[in-house]
Amino acid sequence: MKNQGWLLKEIKRLELIETPYPSKNDDEVLLEVIYAGICGSDLHAYLGEHPFVKPGIVLGHEFVGKVIDKGEKVKNVNLGDYVVIEPSLTCGKCYNCTHGRYNICKNLDVIGCTKTNGGFQRYISIPSHKVYSINDIPLKRAVLTEPLxxxxxxxxxxxxxxxxxxxxxxxxxxxxxxxxxxxxxxxxxxxxxxxxxxxxxxxxxxxxxxxxxxxxxxxxxxxxxxxxxxxxxxxxxxxxxxxxxxxxxxxxxxxxxxxxxxxxxxxxxxxxxxxxxxxxSLMYTRDDYLIAIDLLRKNQVDYERLISHIYPFEQVNKAFEDIINEKEKYLKVIIEMEK
Ligand SMILES: [Zn+2]
Ligand SMILES: [Zn+2]
The missing domain is CATH 3.40.50.720 (NAD(P)-binding Rossmann-like Domain)
Known part of the structure; x- marks a missing residue:
């Protein structure tokens, strides 16, 4: 199977490249990405203005997908489930990881930001404890989980x-x-x-x-x-x-x-x-995610008014340029993989 993703090749240049089809280990799930949101920090990285996110990575940390394969040890989701991901990858051993604040892990890696390629990609594998089942929430709404x-x-x-x-x-x-x-x-x-x-x-x-x-x-x-x-x-x-x-x-x-x-x-x-x-205030922890998911489940956030535009996967680069050129017109922009 083939995989594709938008690499931030250099400042202000996104390139659609073939990315490796992800392998998964025992406790990972393999996702087909369905929607991915463009975040302000993706735009900062694109413009070379983000202090920590630099070219050489596939951006995208706000996404939902479908579980198409999973490792043997994965128990929290099933094949075919729709899930939202929490993009922080943490060491579990440092001071803050062991004191309930893993969002400021000493060795923090963020999917689509620092080392690991993100959601502007067709397929991606994610540790199972970083996916949350959202079968009962419309996906276009659930894509707001991360920013919420x-x-x-x-x-x-x-x-x-x-x-x-x-x-x-x-x-x-x-x-x-x-x-x-x-x-x-x-x-x-x-x-x-x-x-x-x-x-x-x-x-x-x-x-x-x-x-x-x-x-x-x-x-x-x-x-x-x-x-x-x-x-x-x-x-x-x-x-x-x-x-x-x-x-x-x-x-x-x-x-x-x-x-x-x-x-x-x-x-x-x-x-x-x-x-x-x-x-x-940096990112979130599991408790914040659960609160956000609960609010979305109860439909307490009028997502349709927050999502101003939807672009197809083929036009991720255009979406970035359009937002930057006409900031006032755009609010939350999401990428639909199969539009
Ligand atoms: Zn974000
Ligand atoms: Zn840590």
């Missing part, structure tokens, strides 16, 4: 509790999913900031009680207590990181969900002076 788990993890990393007033900066897919998860978690108020009118409208459509706000309209008076109780930064550029730092109430949490540039001009003076807690 990022949002869930970000919120769970923070001090957020029901009744809080929160600030979410950025209404891209991760910002919107963070807003949705917060919305479902009984906040008192959510202020969402984005410069793009359509995105604010969409955020409001998805979560009617939020306060959509343009960057120049953001002020502390939108909150009852001198600013937000928690701030989520879901963009990762200096401008928005500083917006988070400058608007946070003294002594509160700021969660960095967006991936910053390697060198940042963030105003650290305020972190010290205002005792702000600047916390990173």
């Amino acid at each position: 788990a990022v949002a869930v993890h970000g919120v769970r990393r923070s001090s957020f509790k029901p009744g809080d007033e929160v600030l979410v900066i950025g209404s891209g897919p991760i910002g919107l999913l963070t807003t949705i998860f917060l919305y479902l978690s009984s906040p008192k108020k959510i202020v969402v900031v984005d410069p793009i009118e359509n995105r604010l409208k969409l955020a409001k459509g998805l979560c009617p009680n939020i306060i959509p706000t343009k960057p120049d309209e953001l002020t502390n008076s939108l909150f009852t207590q001198e600013g937000p109780d928690v701030t989520f930064e879901c963009v990762g550029i200096d401008q928005t990181i500083n917006m988070a730092i400058e608007n946070a109430r003294k002594g509160t949490d700021i969660i960095l969900v967006g991936v910053p540039k390697e060198i940042s001009l963030a105003k650290l003076i305020y972190i010290q002076d205002r005792e702000l807690n600047l916390k990173g």
